[in-house]
Amino acid sequence: MERNRSDEKSRRKPSGAAVQRADLTEALYRAFFEEWAERGFGALSLERVAARAGAGKAAIYRRFPSRLAFAEAAISALGVRIALPEAEHPTLEEDIFALLLRARAVLRHPLVRRILPDLHAEAARSHEMRAINDRVAEARRKQAEQVLERAVLRDELPARIDRELALDLLLAPLYWRMVVRGVTPSRDDLALQTQVITAGLKAANRHHASL
Structure with a gap:
């Protein structure tokens, strides 16, 4: 016992x-x-x-x-939180605006704004940090990909759209402005950026259809 x-x-x-x-x-x-x-x-x-x-x-x-x-x-752990599912909106333009608002909230955090440039610098020197940096980018791109998928289902974009180019177009302008230039856009700035990105994606769609 x-x-x-x-x-x-x-x-x-x-x-x-x-x-x-x-x-x-x-x-x-x-x-x-x-x-x-x-x-x-x-x-x-x-x-x-x-x-x-x-x-x-x-x-x-x-x-x-x-x-x-x-x-x-x-x-x-941070990437998992960043990549939380977005609520669906009725149009591609509204989806893009919501995506940019959420990305702005992440990128305006003072710790994130100071760490990201250093992460990029370390990634240029270290293969291991490059892999970590890629995972940070992947978290954002997964969220943006949901926007593209919904637009395809609504017939706003073609299924054969160049997704890598589209994903770059969705978030790169905001990332450049906030992380590289250190400028936080207003809601009006984001609304204008949304219109330009939406027009660009639809123009690419028309160009693709004409080929």
Whole structure:
């Protein structure tokens, strides 16, 4: 009987410090992004990240074997939130406007605006960071692809549309303005941008149909 009790204890789930608490993981992610935004990835210190999160460095290494693995996990978690499904709107133009509004909300966050240029710089030097950077872009493109799919189903765009070009056209102008130039567009600016993008996509559609 004693052995059975011992076996039962050994099968119990770990508790306390042995459990990777979700709230602590979130705090570590926030601290990681704050440290990255403040100092750049090259000078990022995991000791300072742990201190910002009110944890010990061991809490990081129980979750992530390296700084790069930490970056990948944090950005992947952020990417999932960014890629939440968009509500459908009646027209392509309304869908594009809603997409740009959501993208603006993400890109105007002060941490995002400071981290993204540094992420691009690191990606130019590191294959591993290039892969992480590509995953950030993929999260946005998946959301934009839903807009194209709905437009095809409504016969606003052809099924054979050049999707890579269309996806570039949907988000690249806003990204250039906000991340490269550091300018936050107003709703009126987004409305005008939406009209131009919609017209461009439909013009490409007409050109494609005439070939």
